[in-house]
Amino acid sequence: MTSQSVSPVATEAALRAKNVSVYYGSALAVRDVNLDIFKHEITAFIGPSGCGKSTLLRCFNRTNDLIPGARVEGKAMFHGTDLYAKDIDPVYVRRRIGMVFQKPNPFTKSIYENIAFAARINGYKGDMDELVENSLRRAALWDEVKDKLRQSGLSLSGGQQQRLCIARTIAIEPEVILMDEPCSALDPISTLQIEELMKELESRYTIVIVTHNMQQASRISDKTAFFNAEATESGNKVGYLVEYGDTEQIFNDPREQATQDYVSGRFG
Amino acid sequence: MTPLSSQATPLDAGWDIEQKQVLKALDRRQGIDKGFSWLALLAVIFSLFVLVVLLVDILIDGVPVLSWNFLTSFPSRRPEAAGIVSALVGTIWVMVLVALFTFPIGVGAGIFLEEFVPDSLIAKAVEINISNLAGVPSIIYGLLGLQVFVRILFPITQGRSVLSGALTLALLVLPIVIIATRESLRSIPGSLRQAGFALGATRWQVIRSHVFPLALPGILTGVILALSRAIGETAPLITIGALTYIPFLPELSLRGLQSPFTVLPIQIFNWVSRPQADFHALAAGAIIVLMVILLLMNATAIYLRNRFQK
Incomplete structure (x- = not known):
């Protein structure tokens, strides 16, 4: 499925899933996913609940490692390197491939410290004040918080907290930002702000976003992957990739009937 | 208590209950509620009482020797x-x-x-x-x-x-x-x-x-x-x-x-x-x-x- 949709333009795959299957304990959660995620593009993962899109996303920065019993088969690759190879330290993977979560999760420290922590642990050598300011500016949050950098990150509104989390992520300049439904806990205005922000960040970062919001996927993404789930005999749901391609094609001219049904709102 | 009047006929016959009955049953439920809170209070009083008796006894005996x-x-x-x-x-x-x-x-x-x-x-x-x-x-x-x-x-x-x-x-x-x-x-x-x-x-x-x-x-x-x-x-x-x-x-x-x-x-x-x-x-x-x-x-x-x- 992947090969059909890859445009011949000389874009480089930043991330590649090769026959990736993920198990939680003995239960298969996602089976046999193959897809390439291209540099400086926004790729959206859409699909009904339980289709494994978040699970797959977490493979790409090894946050699945933190879930007891989770196991990844196949290859998740970053510029050709297997992220699950023996000599790869997951801490280093996460430093290069950042993540923004569904629920804003700022540290219970000051706004300033939220960003400074990320920089400090990764050995940042420059001017911390400057980095904090620049990160907040690039996350379109500076004007709102510049007078209260010493206040707790939790004193901000939900949308501001999420932008703080993004600021914190981009402060350490990862190459890829994985976003797991970053707007699902936010109101429409905050959502719009985050979407605009993502569009601005696209030129510097590769972004993968999991979203339940199809309008959001069609508005911001370059490529879209549609996942679906099927029930197994034991009652578990197993997710699989149905179709992957340019967002326009997925939404206007999908090859698969399931995709057509989903994007037109007939199920999901 | 005065019943609140209502013209609506219930869909399910099981809900066709006199408002007066409802209030009577409610009185009983509230009574149980109150009874339970009294019981809980009793438990608190009992444990505090034991503690206070102990403390007073100790203080009466012990304070004079403190120096x-x-x-x-x-x-x-x-x-x-x-x-x-x-x-x-x-x-x-x-x-x-x-x-x-x-x-x-x-x-x-x-x-x-x-x-x-x-x-x-x-x-x-x-x-x-x-x-x-x-x-x-x-x-x-x-x-x-x-x-x-x-x-x-x-x-x-x-x-x-x-x-x-x-x-x-x-x-x-x-x-x-x-x-x-x-x-x-x-x-x-x-x-x-x-x-x-x-x-x-x-x-x-x-x-x-x-x-x-x-x-x-x-x-x-x-x-x-x-x-x-x-x-x-x-x-x-x-x-x-x-x-x-x-x-x-x-x-x-x-x-x-x-x-x-x-x-x-x-x-x-x-x-x-x-x-x-x-x-x-x-x-x-x-x-x-x-x-x-x-x-x-x-x-x-x-x-x-x-x-x-x-």
């Missing part, structure tokens, strides 16, 4: 000259040592078990064992202390010493500290850990900077509660052979750790078991002192908790 002399004299055969200084100093010595032993070991073990060990059968077995240890009668710890600290480790502890006593009590309260630490860590949301990991922090960095500071108030409360339990323990110390008559103070040095000792509960036990009423009054006085120390410790716990929560 500077009482605090600074050694025990004596003559009640009017007897004091608690050796027991008080012994208690302070032992408690400081217990705190020094249990905080790093208990908190360290708690962090390791909660944050570093993957969920496995062994981890579960260890967890169940620790919970069981928290419920083992204290005299058993006394027997263990007698064999291990007093006898086997004699070259280090010099037998029935402050050090042996403190180590025994530390063993006794370690499970409490470990469990409190784990529970406190468990209450910190996982999203905070994920946030740290997603930024390329190691496990220790995440714990050190974000999880531990938030868990600290709960951990401190657990430690102080554990110490409060240790300060009142008599059985294990008697088992390891703490003396009841100590006419000297341990030196404030490493050698002091190896000196024989007594503590307030043992002194109280000793005085209560004498026939003369004068000694009973002394015991009441010592109980008051012990309670004041306990209250001070709890106050410290609350103070620290409030401070760290800011």
Whole structure:
């Protein structure tokens, strides 16, 4: 499925899933996913609940490692390197491939410290004040918080907290930002702000976003992957990739009937 | 009560109930509600009553003997000259040592078990064992202390010493500290850990900077509660052979750790078991002192908790 949709333009795959299957304990959660995620593009993962899109996303920065019993088969690759190879330290993977979560999760420290922590642990050598300011500016949050950098990150509104989390992520300049439904806990205005922000960040970062919001996927993404789930005999749901391609094609001219049904709102 | 009028006919015939009946049934339900709250109040009053009776009894007996002399004299055969200084100093010595032993070991073990060990059968077995240890009668710890600290480790502890006593009590309260630490860590949301990991922090960095500071108030409360339990323990110390008559103070040095000792509960036990009423009054006085120390410790716990929560 992947090969059909890859445009011949000389874009480089930043991330590649090769026959990736993920198990939680003995239960298969996602089976046999193959897809390439291209540099400086926004790729959206859409699909009904339980289709494994978040699970797959977490493979790409090894946050699945933190879930007891989770196991990844196949290859998740970053510029050709297997992220699950023996000599790869997951801490280093996460430093290069950042993540923004569904629920804003700022540290219970000051706004300033939220960003400074990320920089400090990764050995940042420059001017911390400057980095904090620049990160907040690039996350379109500076004007709102510049007078209260010493206040707790939790004193901000939900949308501001999420932008703080993004600021914190981009402060350490990862190459890829994985976003797991970053707007699902936010109101429409905050959502719009985050979407605009993502569009601005696209030129510097590769972004993968999991979203339940199809309008959001069609508005911001370059490529879209549609996942679906099927029930197994034991009652578990197993997710699989149905179709992957340019967002326009997925939404206007999908090859698969399931995709057509989903994007037109007939199920999901 | 007046029924609220309504014209709507219910869809389900089962809801066709007179409003008057509804109100009557409601009266009954509210009555049960009230009855239960009275019962609960009764339970509170009963437990408070027992406590107040105890306290008043102790205060009546004990306050007259409280004096500077009482605090600074050694025990004596003559009640009017007897004091608690050796027991008080012994208690302070032992408690400081217990705190020094249990905080790093208990908190360290708690962090390791909660944050570093993957969920496995062994981890579960260890967890169940620790919970069981928290419920083992204290005299058993006394027997263990007698064999291990007093006898086997004699070259280090010099037998029935402050050090042996403190180590025994530390063993006794370690499970409490470990469990409190784990529970406190468990209450910190996982999203905070994920946030740290997603930024390329190691496990220790995440714990050190974000999880531990938030868990600290709960951990401190657990430690102080554990110490409060240790300060009142008599059985294990008697088992390891703490003396009841100590006419000297341990030196404030490493050698002091190896000196024989007594503590307030043992002194109280000793005085209560004498026939003369004068000694009973002394015991009441010592109980008051012990309670004041306990209250001070709890106050410290609350103070620290409030401070760290800011």
